[in-house]
Amino acid sequence: xxxxxxxxxxxxxxxxxxxxxxxxxxxxxxxxxxxxxxxxxxxxxxxxxxxxxxxxxxxxxxxxxxxxxxxxxxxxxxxxxxxxxxxxxxxxxxxxxxxxxxxxxxxxxxxxxxxxxxxxxxxxxxxxxxxxxxxxxxxxxxxxxxxxxxxxxxxxxxxxxxxxxxxxxxxxxxxxxxxxxxxxxxxxxxxxxxxxxxxxxxxxxxxxxxxxxxxxxxxxxxxxxxxxxxxxxxxxxxxxxxxxxxxxxxxxxxxxxxxxxxxxxxxxxxxxxxxxxxxxxxxxxxxxxxxxxxxxxxxxxxxxxxxxxxxxxxxxxxxxxxxxxxxxxxxxxxxxxxxxxxxxxxxxxxxxxxxxxxxxxxxxxxxxxxxxxxxxxxxxxxxxxxxxxxxxxxxxxxxxxxxxxxxxxxxxxxxxxxxxxx
Amino acid sequence: xxxxxxxxxxxxxxxxxxxxxxxxxxxxxxxxxxxxxxxxxxxxxxxxxxxxxxxxxxxxxxxxxxxxxxxxxxxxxxxxxxxxxxxxxxxxxxxxxxxxxxxxxxxxxxxxxxxxxxxxxxxxxxxxxxxxxxxxxxxxxxxxxxxxxxxxxxxxxxxxxxxxxxxxxxxxxxxxxxxxxxxxxxxxxxxxxxxxxxxxxxxxxxxxxxxxxxxxxxxxxxxxxxxxxxxxxxxxxxxxxxxxxxxxxxxxxxxxxxxxxxxxxxxxxxxxxxxxxxxxxxxxxxxxxxxxxxxxxxxxxxxxxxxxxxxxxxxxxxxxxxxxxxxxxxxxxxxxxxxxxxxxxxxxxxxxxxxxxx
Numbered sequence: 176x177x178x179x180x181x182x183x184x185x186x187x188x189x190x191x192x193x194x195x196x197x198x199x200x201x202x203x204x205x206x207x208x209x210x211x212x213x214x215x216x217x218x219x220x221x222x223x224x225x226x227x228x229x230x231x232x233x234x235x236x237x238x239x240x241x242x243x244x245x246x247x248x249x250x251x252x253x254x255x256x257x258x259x260x261x262x263x264x265x266x267x268x269x270x271x272x273x274x275x276x277x278x279x280x281x282x283x284x285x286x287x288x289x290x291x292x293x294x295x296x297x298x299x300x301x302x303x304x305x306x307x308x309x310x311x312x313x314x315x316x317x318x319x320x321x322x323x324x325x326x327x328x329x330x331x332x333x334x335x336x337x338x339x340x341x342x343x344x345x346x347x348x349x350x351x352x353x354x355x356x357x358x359x360x361x362x363x364x365x366x367x368x369x370x371x372x373x374x375x376x377x378x379x380x381x382x383x384x385x386x387x388x389x390x391x392x393x394x395x396x397x398x399x400x401x402x403x404x405x406x407x408x409x410x411x412x413x414x415x416x417x418x419x420x421x422x423x424x425x426x427x428x429x430x431x432x433x434x435x436x437x438x439x440x441x442x443x444x445x446x447x448x449x450x451x452x453x454x455x456x457x458x459x460x461x462x463x464x465x466x467x468x469x470x471x472x473x474x475x476x477x478x479x480x481x482x483x484x485x486x487x488x489x490x491x492x493x494x495x496x497x498x499x500x501x502x503x504x505x506x507x508x509x510x511x512x513x514x515x516x517x518x519x520x521x522x523x524x525x526x527x528x529x530x531x532x533x534x535x536x537x538x539x540x541x542x543x544x545x546x547x548x549x550x551x552x553x554x555x556x557x558x559x560x561x562x563x564x565x566x567x568x569x570x571x572x573x574x575x576x577x578x579x580x581x582x583x584x585x586x587x588x589x590x591x592x593x594x595x596x597x
Numbered sequence: 598x599x600x601x602x603x604x605x606x607x608x609x610x611x612x613x614x615x616x617x618x619x620x621x622x623x624x625x626x627x628x629x630x631x632x633x634x635x636x637x638x639x640x641x642x643x644x645x646x647x648x649x650x651x652x653x654x655x656x657x658x659x660x661x662x663x664x665x666x667x668x669x670x671x672x673x674x675x676x677x678x679x680x681x682x683x684x685x686x687x688x689x690x691x692x693x694x695x696x697x698x699x700x701x702x703x704x705x706x707x708x709x710x711x712x713x714x715x716x717x718x719x720x721x722x723x724x725x726x727x728x729x730x731x732x733x734x735x736x737x738x739x740x741x742x743x744x745x746x747x748x749x750x751x752x753x754x755x756x757x758x759x760x761x762x763x764x765x766x767x768x769x770x771x772x773x774x775x776x777x778x779x780x781x782x783x784x785x786x787x788x789x790x791x792x793x794x795x796x797x798x799x800x801x802x803x804x805x806x807x808x809x810x811x812x813x814x815x816x817x818x819x820x821x822x823x824x825x826x827x828x829x830x831x832x833x834x835x836x837x838x839x840x841x842x843x844x845x846x847x848x849x850x851x852x853x854x855x856x857x858x859x860x861x862x863x864x865x866x867x868x869x870x871x872x873x874x875x876x877x878x879x880x881x882x883x884x885x886x887x888x889x890x891x892x893x894x895x896x897x898x899x900x901x902x903x904x905x906x907x908x909x910x911x912x913x914x915x916x917x918x919x920x921x922x923x924x925x926x927x928x929x930x931x932x933x934x935x936x937x938x939x940x941x942x943x944x945x946x947x948x949x950x951x952x953x954x955x
Contacts, residue, residue, distance in 0.1 A: 210861035211877075249653060250856065433863070441860035442880065449858050456846040457614025457877075457889070458862060459837070460870040467868055470861040473615070473877050474846060486861075 187302035188235030196555030204302030225310035229258030277389035323405035327369035339365030527562030538589035608706030633662030681795030731774035744770035
């Protein structure tokens with residue numbers, strides 16, 4: 176019989192629509208981060224580094240990239256005879272087949288998977304945060320306090336607390352009340368969306384609440400457990416934790432990696448972050464290249480200049496091209512004499528020669544100003560931009576664009592250029 | 598088919614920033630769909646064993662075949678190191694006898710090349726050869742005296758085979774890669790071992806070349822052996838050429854290596870990198886020109902590295918000057934050091950300072 180003390184369930188089915196065109200074709204956990212990683216690498220690496228070797232990954236939105244990235248879990252040492260990583264998509268049932276309608280509903284639909292490992296504890300994670308955390312310490316806290324549910328929380332500035340789910344605790348960290356995005360927060364302990372449940376507590380709650388539409392942990396399951404009088408505790412986490420849910424926070428988190436000694440340090444000997452590396456050769460710099468304050472992935476060829484940027488693997492940066500304050504993801508090709516300023520260029524993009532991105536003044540984006548802001552130029556994956564084009568700030572480009580899509584080789588600031596079709 | 602590769606610890610020599618020399622032969626075998634591979638190790642095999650600790654990277658984790666590492670063993674009637682290449686195979690003759698594949702590819706681990714072994718086997722069969730030797734024409738003027746020198750007749754048959762001659766007659770060198778029928782190999786190895794002859798080149802290839810049919814397969818593509826310091830240095834520097842990188846890194850098929858899970862390379866203020874290769878996990882604060890820097894190296898502020906090879910996990914303190922050097926793996930170079938290989942000679946730097954006692 177298989178038996179695991181704690182198994183993890185990783186919610187990776189969300190689109191992450193606030194990342195705009197970056198998640199048009201991939202789920203948010205599969206979005207590239209920090210040159211060579213994908214966002215899901217962080218929780219997966221945390222699992223194996225914490226001794227959790229059984230992880231169910233719940234997928235729904237655009238799972239192809241995620242599936243091929245995870246494979247059988249070799250990069251994380253999660254290819255196991257017993258346990259390991261299992262991708263769990265929604266499936267058809269003899270009656271009432273449905274998609275995953277909420278975070279807890281997704282877990283509910285996989286009770287059989289969890290049951291097969293006879294766990295004592297289940298760790299619920301989401302696949303869209305950048306952090307390093309030892310879940311074993313959290314489990315110790317859970318056991319010491321005799322908790323049935325432990326919620327990881329982190330202190331946030333009081334003025335930002337109204338954006339989060341807030342936990343109010345007594346002096347022993349036992350949760351007495353919680354508030355979802357309160358106008359007048361009474362505490363600054365924000366839920367990180369990381370939970371440890373006693374398996375029995377979780378199973379009972381899921382079954383009792385099964386009929387609730389869009390069953391959600393924060394909205395339904397946690398209040399339900401609290402109502403029944405289960406001891407809920409808040410585990411305070413004080414390390415680096417970044418929600419990269421918006422384009423601007425995504426850009427900032429990447430830029431923080433290039434600080435001299437970054438707060439989130441990828442170079443630590445212990446707590447390695449693992450990822451699937453398809454490209455292995457070293458990176459090449461030509462004799463007239465310049466590179467400063469940047470991190471660059473494997474197999475990239477730099478013939479131009481790179482400042483304050485995060486560059487992925489297998490990227491080509493042409494002669495005379497200048498890249499500043501930008502994120503260039505893997506396998507993208509930049510032509511010669513381009514100027515790339517404050518841009519997020521996704522994977523497999525082709526940019527011609529003499530292209531300028533991020534010029535002129537800031538104009539609010541015409542279609543989605545809440546997504547495309549901070550002066551960023553966002554280029555979706557597998558797009559192409561023809562030679563000679565100039566592009567303003569707060570713009571977004573997606574699809575294989577041609578000269579005729581631009582007004583006299585110019586896309587003014589704030590414009591959205593999305594070409595339908597493949 | 599099955600494989601044997603004779604190895605010196607040289608099989609674990611780092612190449613081109615991210616690879617070990619054995620990766621090239623192992624990847625060629627994997628890409629040629631050879632599923633059963635034995636690596637014969639003996640000399641100082643620790644780093645090689647570490648590198649081969651999983652067969653995943655070359656896709657050799659197979660139920661049928663897979664990767665075996667065969668080191669010399671002591672048993673009731675034998676307790677010696679491998680006395681030569683024949684002896685290495687002879688001591689593992691059971692491995693050959695228990696196999697059922699018709700052909701064996703024998704290849705050294707110290708060469709950098711891409712080769713589809715199936716083409717060599719097809720050539721071997723077509724020529725009805727007993728042994729086929731892969732050979733390569735080196736450029737005029739290159740010192741060939743380290744190699745076996747061949748001369749072929751018009752049908753590709755080897756008519757002359759000189760090992761390390763003082764005066765080479767041709768510029769066709771043996772790559773040390775052989776294709777042979779398994780049963781014929783067992784026969785020759787057992788016969789030679791009985792006669793206490795232990796060297797594959799001298800005691801089989803040269804001794805039998807007139808009575809058996811040995812053919813040469815001329816490989817036209819890039820091939821280099823790394824067994825001397827000059828060749829090792831030159832091979833690494835070849836990867837600064839775009840056509841060499843394109844051939845090995847961009848064109849099908851790929852070369853595979855063990856994945857080290859290192860973060861991307863990082864460049865801080867003051868970094869300047871020109872015509873160089875930098876590998877993952879490096880942190881660069883200084884100037885690097887015309888050099889190859891391997892994984893996980895740290896280059897301090899105001900350093901200048903020119904025309905050098907910095908091997909894995911090297912720490913170079915601030916204000917160092919290094920030119921025409923090979924800096925050995927895991928070295929720690931104190932701040933303000935100066936190492937220069939004079940008169941075009943390559944200097945090998947071995948510095949085992951205490952890294953955290955700055």
